[in-house]
Amino acid sequence: MSRPPPTTSKEPATKAHAQERERGRIVVANAPVSYGAFELTVGILPDVPDGAAVLDEVAAAGYAGIDLGPLGYFGYGEALKDSLDSRRLGLAGGFFELPFTDPAKMPGAVRELDVLLDVFDAVSAGSHRLKPRPTLADAGSDLRRSRPGQAARDRTLGLDGEGWKHFADGVEMALAHCRERGYEPTLHHETGTHIEAPWEIEKVLELTSIGLCLDTGHLLLGGGDPVRAMGDWHGRINHIHLKDARRAVVEQIVRESAHVNEIWRRQAFCRLGNGDLDVDGVLDALRNSYEGWLVVEQDVLPDPKGMPAADQRANREYLAARGF
DSSP states (O other), X not given: OOOOOTTSOOOOSSHHHHHHHHTOOEEEEEOGGGGTOSTTTTTTSTTOOOHHHXXXXXXXXXXXXXXXXXXXXXXXXXXXXXXXXXXXXXXXXXXXXXXTTOTTTHHHHHHHXXXXXXXXXXXXXXXXXXXXXXEEEEOOOHHHHHSTTOTTTOGGGSOOHHHHHHHHHHHHHHHHHHHHTTOOOEEEXXXXXXSOSHHHXXXXXXXXXXXXXXXXXXXXHXXXXXXXXXXXXXXXXXXXXXXXXXXXXXXXXXXXXXXXXXXXXXXXXXXXXXXXXXXXXXXXXXXXXXXXXXXXXXXXXXXXXXXXXXXXXXXXXXXXXXTO
């Protein structure tokens, strides 16, 4: 299959995507994971805030949108739409893991993806807001989860030739399905998966035609430079997860070959401006080359003292002071 290289064209792939680009705007959103609510905590850990409380905090802090979080966390159908509309929040996207390297599992996983897209349909019907992005990620493996951040220097952790073929075919299958449903997806690189290090991101951009969700924090963990990435991959970036990270925490996790869950336990992610991300450099690049959702993420575990909510108010003020 012939696919375009990473930056050969900036032309949108669909009419819907073209309409988004014509709006010429960046819309700032937040995510439940910034409040400690995500797939590893909801229904598992204590002190996870309920969905209504998170939506109230997000709206009060001045964000214009929210990521979906675990399916059902904010509800479904008309109830979800009413919850968002009453707070004047758009839906920025929804995270969904797929077993891209396992061709036997992919058809069933793509059918399960319809549950997410059905939620999108219920929320975005008749809306003139930016459409939500199906944010697709590799399901990863036990090996990669046990060796976070190490693929940048140890390429033996990466896929072999057959693995890359399966991965690319799986991505294209999911991409086609999303487009058939009227949504332009994005691929999320993430620590503990097969798409983590910069060279792995470049490989998937070479082999597939999907857009990229640039996650600045996970790119730092994977050994990359987010500002440079904004230049190198700008023609393929169609979604942004903006997060800051403390490099020393990450480097210690890598040295110890600690499990990927230590990233959250040791608070690798922090308020914007308090870590090692060149936030202003990323924002300058966004002004010049990006239109769409800018989702602020600060992956944290639940905290009954309310620190996540305070952090997200500070993050919104940080961006507002810089014109976002």
